[in-house]
Amino acid sequence: MTRRFSPLPRSLRSPAVLAALVGALLAGGCAAPLVVGGAMVGTALSVTDRRTTGAQLEDQAIELKTISRVREAVADRGHVNTTSYNRSVLITGEVPSEADRQAVEQAIARIENVRSTVNELALAGNSSLGSRTNDGVLTSKVKATFIDAKDLQSNAIKVTTERGTAYLMGIVTEREAARATELARSVGGVTKVVRVFEVISEAELAQLQPPAKK
Structure with a gap:
């Protein structure tokens, strides 16, 4: 299997998504420049990462998009965390019902570029x-x-x-x-x-x- 660095996916080229990605990198303490389309992407996207550059950016965009999708699915009824790696999304936290659990997973699965989901949500009250x-x-x-x-x-x-x-x-x-x-x-x-x-x-x-x- 050969993995090559890929150009920035078309789905990530909107100004809103790019601005969010830049903000996320700066918030994480990344001082290096983010150059989209084939150059540097900052220290937050390490050259030693085993994902392609495109996959790294997609994962950050997916995690940003899950925030609104989870809010739409369960509002404030649960505590949900999402982690995307190579377009596979791990869903953790707590929700009060099986219906909410399925609603969250389905909402995230519909996000563009999500390859798979791993639903580890617990049916419980929010953690302290x-x-x-x-x-x-x-x-x-x-x-x-x-x-x-x-x-x-x-x-x-x-x-x-x-x-x-x-x-x-x-x-x-x-x-x-x-x-x-x-x-x-x-x-x-x-x-x-x-x-x-x-x-x-x-x-x-x-x-x-x-x-x-x-």
Whole structure:
């Protein structure tokens, strides 16, 4: 499988979407310029990311669009988080009914460029501020564990934590998936690990790696 950098998709060329993307990058502390259409896209879109440049931008646009779609589906009846990776959207949080759970998933699935959805919404009351703060701490701890590991490319894996469950997303090999799961499970406070990986072969991984400097 060969992955190439792709030009900015037509769906992302509207001024509103581009402005939102620039705002998101600047809010994240990105000082580098965003040049659309084939040049630099800022440090927030790392050159070591295993997604194509187009997929990275699509994921940011998808996450921005989910905000209004979720609001339309359930208003303030639930607490919903979405994470898009390579156009696959992980849906986490809490809603009061199965009807709301399905409504959220269907609304997100209709967003342009969404390839698939993983619905992990719980039928429960909204989590507390303390619970969400703890989830943020656990996410940081899992990421730190990945960074400390010498046998794992930490920035290839996206971590989201909800009610103590760590969700792992990324384009990884079976070896990397197993290692990341092992490390995440070792973090105190993590009660469960859910793998939402796109698994590739070692040969495919070698094609994604930047060429070695001579």
